[in-house]
Amino acid sequence: DTGVSQDPRHKITKRGQNVTFRCDPISEHNRLYWYRQTLGQGPEFLTYFQNEAQLEKSRLLSDRFSAERPKGSFSTLEIQRTEQGDSAMYLCASSLQGGSYGYTFGSGTRLTVV
């Protein structure tokens, strides 16, 4: 297993366009998390899944954001009608059960909205 994979690594899009990111977690991990990191800040929680169920969503996740994890494997994060303020690094992480021993993060997808 090569860890948590995120695709693409970089995405440049025009304001108003929709974008979708993919995350493939470590195969035996049943929990998957999405975080967002902007310059000079720590990662901010967006949402998390246990298997295919989305159990918690941050207030940061406006109605333009949607995340799915069909069949409890990979996950997608879609941003509709992107805005310049959406420019950030989007990090995916996975863990076994409670995540008490820390998540394993992927390398992230850097989104630039122009």
Next chain:
Amino acid sequence: DQQVKQNSPSLSVQEGRISILNCDYTNSMFDYFLWYKKYPAEGPTFLISISSIKDKNEDGRFTVFLNKSAKHLSLHIVPSQPGDSAVYFCAARGTSGTYKYIFGTGTRLKVLA
């Protein structure tokens, strides 16, 4: 409302000396704390954790101390090595059944050879 604070944005330490990174939190209900290290263009990497029922946890060169009364934790790296140069984040988790962590803003450590 920044519940987890890392008030030092940067720190420089000579190779071989001790690095001490600090983190303060405001929510007394946090029950689990993590430290992550992040290199440029990579995701954060888990370093060490501590439960609120302990006051110290050690893993090789890394030791985390927790002072619950002061709502303060610190990461000690001894001896510091140039490869330790990275951004370090502390993170805290609440007890309300959530599995999300709240991260601090990070401290950039530079270990000088």
